[in-house]
Amino acid sequence: MLAIWLNGFLRRRLDLILGSAAGVALAVALLALLGAFLVTSGRSMTARSIAAVPVDWQIQLATGADAKFVIDALGQATAYRKIEPVGYADTAGFTARTGGTVQTTGPGKVLGVDRSYRTDFPEQIRSLIGAGEGVLLAQQTAANLHATVGDSIAIERAGLPPVEVKVDGIVDLPNADSLFQAVGLAPSVAPQAPPDNVVILPLTQWHALFDPLTSMRSAAIETQLHVGLTHDRLPSEPMAAYDSVSRAARNLEARLAGAGIVADNLAARLDAVRGDALYAGILFLFLGMPGALLAILVSHAVAVSGSGRRRWEQSLLRIRGASIAQILRLAALEAGTISITGVALGLCLATLAARLLWQDSLFTGAALPWTAAAALLGAMASMAAVLLPAWAQARSLTVAVASAAIAPGAPPLWRRFRVDLLLLLLSAALFWLMQRQGYQIVLAPEGVPAASVDYYAFASPILLWIALGLISARLLGIALGPGRRLLSWAFHPVAGPLSSLVTAALDRQRNRITRAFTVVLLAMSFATSTAVFDATFRAQARVDAELTNGADVTVTGSAALPAGPLLPQLEGLPGVAAAQPMQHRFAYVGSDLQDLYGIDPTSIGRATRMSGAYFQGGNATATMAALAEIPDGLLVSEETVRDYQLQPGDKINLRLLNVTDHQYRTVPFHFIGIVREFPTAPSDSFLVANAAYVAGQTGSSTAEMVLLRSRIEPARLAHEVEAVLGPASGLRVSDIDSALRLVNSSLTAIDAAGLSEIELGFAVLMLLVAAAIVFIPNLAERRRAFAIMAAVGARLPQIRAFIWSEGLLVFLGGSLAGLLSGLLLAGMLVKLLTGVFDPQPEGLTIPWLYLAVLAVAMFVATLAAAVATQITLRRPIVTALREE
């Protein structure tokens, strides 16, 4: 009997099997891809997060320690790729005699490095001008001394005569913070600022100059070993990698027994990205889980869509004496056929997608369990959708009721108990609680090993999503019931005098219509919220890149080698739409050295975006106008305002370097406002002032930087600028796209982009699945009903009115409701995941192009369902009338 049933099923209902299997396939494919994505992103997370660590470990040798012993102990503790000795010597200062004046700096550091250091750790020292080896001057030191390549400077040595050296090159130290970190301090101690004055000598020369001091002032002389570890065996997950590296460092220190202390930069970096890694994982939950739920729901909905036909067939079987067990066996056969077909199709689809997206396999390694789980979940959802109703109906419904054309039943439980409203209230309450605690989902305090994630935060958007789906189903029920007149009026342009019958027909097929409507709504809502979140994230990444780079193209120099003098040359380039100079100085606020940016507030906006979000008050135009009006006006950060209890109008004294005597002199300013962000400014405290006033007070109108707004692609303009400047200019040219690539390389950005790629594509497919849900169920019955109408006298356009009205209600209505829901959800997600945004978004960014694609998909789905139905109407009326 099973064979006969299956044979008949495959021969006569193949379209139903394939249609239902398509829904299951979509669900399985999405679940499998989400799992594979989790594995893929996790695998490379550690590598991505430590890519920018220049020196993994800095081992500070104790006085008199044997370097060979330390290196041997290092080899026993862990595997390493490279190791370089670096000498550190304190100096009372440097002196230079240039242009008839003598410049003297404050205390500084003299480093000694081998020639191979720059090969092993290329990110540590960046040449600006002159030679790449020999006596190298840090750019700030060169500015302080007014020295350049070829000048002689004197290095003070406590207890010994100063020594003169000739400057071979001027360099930048991009990682000065870690290079000069105080090794061995307790975590609670505030980080030390790097020295303002640095000279780098060849290691042999350094030893010659400072070894004699070892016995006299051992505290002033240190040796470090800079180590690059082997990363191949690190765990893929940053926290696990952090544990591994930290343990190795502690193991080494135990072996050294006081002969050395390890500054673990690698672990610090892994610790720092803890929050990023956690947010990346959380993004997977926030953006991925609704997709997974939707996939299971679609699988279930597609399987349930055939319930009317199955109920009728099973009633026939019961009339002929089939037992419940026999009915369930036949139902299981159908369910199994659909599940197996669906799972196979889904795995094929997912395999193809995985190869295209990540050149990876779903059936190897850590991805295999996820693939198996996806197959199992999809199969179980569709099997349950067929078997559970069959079992329940066989046990509880009479044959007569079961064989009715329209399914019986009271309103669903959720409607009776107002579950939709309860979920909405619960979601709102949870969101309000999150708002009260400042949307802190990830708590990863600096220096504290443990990180906590507030998983309850997930509940709010998930509950809202479900609630919106149920509320929309309730509203649809109201529209079809008490609101039928209004709906009838709305359908009048399509159905004419038949509009009342059309709405009556839709009401009587409420289950099928509601199912399809809800799938469309949830798919649209899910796609919209993901797309809006992704667009907002990308927009903020763009803002972040704008702030990091300063403008489309930025030419960065230094006090010794400013970019400002090249302004006329740069302005003349055809690709330059606007160019603005900007000073970048350093000023002491109390004992705190902060970056100071000098601008022309009336014209800075020509070359770079001045967003209201950068300033307190939110009005960039007003802030710039205020700065222009007050020559000694100063914009400071919130932290500075707090530290010094500033009020608007308060006088604030800064100490700025004066070029006439190369001394730091007090310059008065007046605090006029708070600046939160500024192009090229660091994330900590900084200052913005009028360039003219700073020039007048410091004796130098030099602009260290030039900001360029580009008419062409920024990368192209950057190349043109580099060509104009030449390779030995010592100036750095950067473009916004490079900065954007860097921003987009964060773990969170990669996860957001990857998830969006998967889910946005599936959302479009799910709209087509909804079309199948509309079209497939009770096909023969609907065909006969339309044939009766044709026999009574309905013309094809009149029958089309029923079909198109159904399509419009499901797809247009569902899409609009889904769009609104998606926007609401996106707003909630952006608030809850506020930690991933830097800077905070001013509002949502709407991806109009993607929404247009969704609208087209919606239209195609409507068209597909309507056309497919109409194609079946081409069957002769008499043939359809003979069908039962």
Next chain:
Amino acid sequence: MTSPVVETIDAARIFHRGGRSFEALRAASCRVFLGERIAILGPSGSGKSTLLHLLGGLDRPTSGRVAWPELGTNLDLRPKLIAIVPQSPSLVPWLSTVENVELPALLGGEPRTARHQAMTSLENLGLANLAKRLPQELSGGQAQRVAIARALMGDCKLILADEPTGQIDGATAAALFDALLTHLASRDAALVVATHDPAVAARMGRSWRIDHGVLDTAAATGS
């Protein structure tokens, strides 16, 4: 001389299915005039429904022709000129009783009077109390009476009923026919009923016999 409402001239209908052909109707020629009451009598599978479908314009003959000299072309026949009661089930399952009955008026562009006409038609057949029920909530006999009420809407000139008493007991069928014939008495519409029930055929003015697709229109006049 009046024209027939509908006539067939050597109309034949062959169905093709799965590579095989089946001749459901063979060269049938017949005429129906206004006011006639005709029963097409024959066993199941004899071709009654096929002939009815051709007469109603639901199907086209494979050979021969069908014409409606009194009514016009095939395009204008339904719902205003010809009403068809298909074999059961013959109601649209998503529409209530009154909605099923008012369907022809709405399709024919008479929305203002559709509901009133439908209720009148239901009342004439004693079915007004079933107006809001769905087809699944009706018995087989009630459903067929509703289908007939639908056919009696408007001023059709030709009413074709396919086994209208197929699911009804004898007494109810008789009552149904009484109501039908009474309603049609004041109208000049022709009524053609396909049936295998001799009792129904006996109440019609003429009977045609059909067997294995062969139509014999020379039959005794009914009582």
